[in-house]
Amino acid sequence: MPSTDSYDPEVLIRDLDENATENVVDFLNSHFRELEDLENLNSTLVELKENEQSQNEKRIQTQAKTSKVLQQALDSFNVTVNELENLQATRMELEDALADHCSIVVSEKPIEDSENETLMKKLVKLQQQVDSLERSKQYLKVLVVADELSTNAKQLIEKSPQKSLVPYTQLAHLARNIKSNSKEAGHAVSHLDTYLQQCVDTLWEDMKNRLTKKFKQTLDAFNWPTPIKVPYPPNTTDKFSAFRKAFTELLLLQRPADVEEVSKPLESKNSKEDNVLLPPLLPMQIMVEPLIVRFRYHFDSKRPTNRIDKPEWYFSHVITTIREHSPFLTGAVQAIVDDAGFEKYHAKNEFIRCLLVAVTRKLNNSVPTLLNSPQIFSHTVFETLQFDQTLRELHMYTPPGQDEWGGCVEVFTGKKEWFKAWLKVEKTFAEARYNEIMHSEDVWEMVDEEFPDDEYKPTKSAAKLINLLELVTSRYKLLPLFHNRIRFLIAIQAELLVAYSKRIDSAVDSFGNLSYSIVRAVPNVAATDITGVEGLKRLCRWLSSAGFVSRTIKEWGEDSFFLELWHEVTVRAARNTGNTGNTGNIGAAAHNTGASPLPSPTSSISSTEQGQVTSSVNVDGAITVDEGTVFDDPAELFDNICERIQSLIVKNVSREFFNGLKAYVKKNNWSRSDIYNNDFTRQQIPKLNNQSKDTTSRSTIELSPELYTPLSDLAHSLTFLSNNLPDRIFKHIYKDVSKELEDYLWDRILMKKHFSEMGGCQFEVDMEKGLFTIGKRWIRKLFLQIIPK
Structure with missing residues (x-):
């Protein structure tokens, strides 16, 4: 931006002088470069004067033209200013006139009489009256049409029900259109739509009543509701024709709501x-x-x-x-x-x-x-x-x-309160029956029925529990909905199974604690209750109870009803986990049905033993259900109890035998040649070869007297177990008992004692005539391969 000094006249004059000086110098340098050029000075001055005179003439002409143009511009400006002033005055006049006109047409003040109303309000009022008259005219037309259609339908219903549907359909159409138009316009047509719908409903009821009367007359001809027997009598042909016609005519009114397709x-x-x-x-x-x-x-x-x-x-x-x-x-x-x-x-x-x-x-x-x-x-x-x-x-x-x-x-x-009340009734009954079973005196007595040798013979409590569970199943088996059935399974059957398992488990705990404590220090408990055959009897009854329940519920799990229940559980669990193949329990599946959240059937067993359901999702989205049943977890619970009881039986039998074997273990004469004076002090053993000597020795040596009592107790225990347990279970127990006896004899006698030749023969005789003789009656085939004939 130029400074203010550049517009100062003195500065401008000074600049002009400097420019003129420079121009003069340039002119002189260009025309007078040498001394000889001064000869042309006069001609140059003449030329310059002529040029100056020409420029002065042009300046005078330009000044004259400029003055004229400025005067014209000033005159035009003055004319324009006058016109603007006139326009402003005209605008003010128009605004005043418009305001006066508006005050005449529309008044914001209330009008006290009709004579003082504005023109606009009079026009609006007249238009409203015209619209009201037009609506009234249309209203009356609709009423007339509706009445005509209703009358036509009533006249035709007796002669031709099919034709009577035409005016009925038209009336229903009219009612629908009036209702839709009034909604689109944003207002109702003075209850006209309601009145028309009432006309439609009244007409349909009237048509139905007339056809119903005819239909009932045909029924009366058959003496209805007396059953009509087949084959029909010959004289009923006309009756059936009338019945058929009346029945078909009533079907014409089957769709009164769908006015577009009433006749379809x-x-x-x-x-x-x-x-x-x-x-x-x-x-x-x-x-x-x-x-x-x-x-x-x-x-x-x-x-x-x-x-x-x-x-x-x-x-x-x-x-x-x-x-x-x-x-x-x-x-x-x-x-x-x-x-x-x-x-x-x-x-x-x-x-x-x-x-x-x-x-x-x-x-x-x-x-x-x-x-x-x-x-x-x-x-x-x-x-x-x-x-x-x-x-x-x-x-x-x-x-x-x-x-x-x-x-x-x-x-x-269908109502949660009523279903819960019913479930509570069934649960209360089941719990009362269960408590009655468990408080009876014969709770652990064996049933009198015959069972195969390879199956558990149940106690009365186990048999009654199974009967109770079957009764509960019959109560809910016919329920059509999954979430109702699973509630019964979880709330009643699973809880009863858990309660029974806890009862057996508690009894086994008490038995185990008493077995390893000083019996005399426990009041009201006799030693014979936990030792010998009496102790085995109690253990066998608990084992039979748990085993029978386990086997039974496993069989139930393969039933089609429970398999369907399991399939539904797994599918719902998979869906509940987002179809990712994760695991879910029965409680999650029940929660997915809309019912209240429930634990899994075994959730009350322990926090770490939840019944899990495994399912996976294929690539195409189909859910694959792994093998299993709803009773897998309860059955596993009872199987664990069975294993624990079997272990206690093995320990009891072994401990009883070991206690009776103390005198036999304490013997120190295994290294002597005359183990028993009665047998060998007067007997000279001939020097024969090893085989004949061994045969002679075994034939003359008797069983050690210290073994009589423990072997007798062992025989009684094994005989009792064989008679009261399934063969497969007894063989498993017998195998474990044999292993315990083998380890005990090996560690306490064979590895600690020093044996002479006769001592070894005596031990061999004790084993063959003692333990092997007792055991071979149950596993004869095995011993035939070991013992020489």
Whole structure:
């Protein structure tokens, strides 16, 4: 940006002088470079003067033109200023006029009389009146049309029900359009849409009542609800024709809600949707009405047949009714339904569904009373399950349009409070029965029944427990929903199994503690209770109890019912873990059904022994379930108890034998040639070869007297075990006992004592005539390979 000094006149003049001087110098240097050039000075001066005169003339002309242009610009500016002032004045006048006009047309102040109303308000008011009159006109037109359509439909219903559907459909269309238009406009048309819908409903009810009257007359001709037997009498042809016509006419009203396709069969629209419950058929509802009245007369009134403790009475009544009417329903009625285009309906199933309305109402009304009577409540639910099963298996019942049926038991399982109440009743009964079993005097007594030699013979408590578990299974086995069945398994059966295992485990703990303590220091406990055959008897009964329960629940696990339950558990567990193949327990699967979180069946055993379910997901997304059963963990629990008891049996038998063997172990005459004076002091052993000498020695040597008592006790113990345990279990115990005896004799006698020739013969005789003789009766084949004949 230039400084202010550059605009100073003195500075400008000084700059001009400097420039002029430079120009003069340049001019002189260019024209007078040499001395001879001065000769041209005069001519140069003349030329310069002429040039100066020409420039002065141009300057004078330019000044004249500039003055003229400036004067013209000034005149134009003055004209423009005058015009702007005039425009500003005009604008102000227009604004004042517009304000005056607005005050005339619209007034913000309230108008006290119609004469002072503004023009705009008068126009708006008139337009509103016109709109109101137009709506009233349309309103009246709609009412007239609706009345005409309703009248036409009523006139045609008697002569031609099919044709009567045309005005009915038009009326329903009209009601729908009025309702949709009023919603789109943002306001309702003075209850017109409600009135039209009432007209549609009233018309449909009137049409239904007239057709129902005709249909009931055809039913009366058959003396309905008396069962119509097959084959039909010849004189019923006209009756069947009238019945068929009335039934078909009622089916025309089956879809009053779908006004676009009233005349089309219901199935034409539902065919695109699977497993959708279809609405009940009108003629079937009418046919069932007198049957429901009879049902309520017998089971909802004060009749003797109405007993809260006899639900099987009304269940049996319904089953009988279905059986008596089945031929007519599956024959004549089914043909009418199919011909009318309702192929998805099964007449018999529709008949059953309509009848079940009375049953479910009866059950719902009975629940408040049943909740105060646990035994009757349990009985009612059980009978309901049996009733549902009869309908499924005997009559193949499923609601029309659906693949499965939840059953009437949904009355109890559909509400959490009622299902919990039922579960509590069953659990209380099971626990009371279990406590009764475990407090009986013969809790560990063996049952009197015969069992194969290779199976455990149960105690009475084990047999009764299994019966109790089977009873519980029968209570929930027929439940259709997985999460209800798993609740029974977890809350009742798993807890009973855990309780029984703890009872046996506690008894074994006490036995083990007493076995290794000073018996005399324990009051009320005799030594014979934990030693000898008496001790083995107690251990064998506990072992038989645990083994029998384990074997039984393993067999249950292979049953189709429990296999399906296991499959559902694993699939739900896999889904619950995000289909990643992780493990999940039964409690997680139950939680995935929407039910409250539950522990796994063995979660109460210990925090480290949770029942795990393993499943994996294939590449295509299919879930692969590993082998297993729902009873694997409880069975493993009882198997562990069995192993522990077997170990105690081995220790008890071995310890009893070792205690009786103390005198035999303390013998110090193994190195002497005359071990027993009675046997060898007077006997001269001939010098024969080794074989003859050994044979002679063994034939003359008797069993050591110190072995009589321990061998007798051992024989009694093994005989008892052989008679009371399965063969495979006894052989396993016998093998472990033999190993204990072998180690004991090896460590205490053979490796510590010094033997003479006769001492060795004596020990050999003790083994062959003693231990081997006792043992060979159970494993004869093995000893035949060892002992020479």
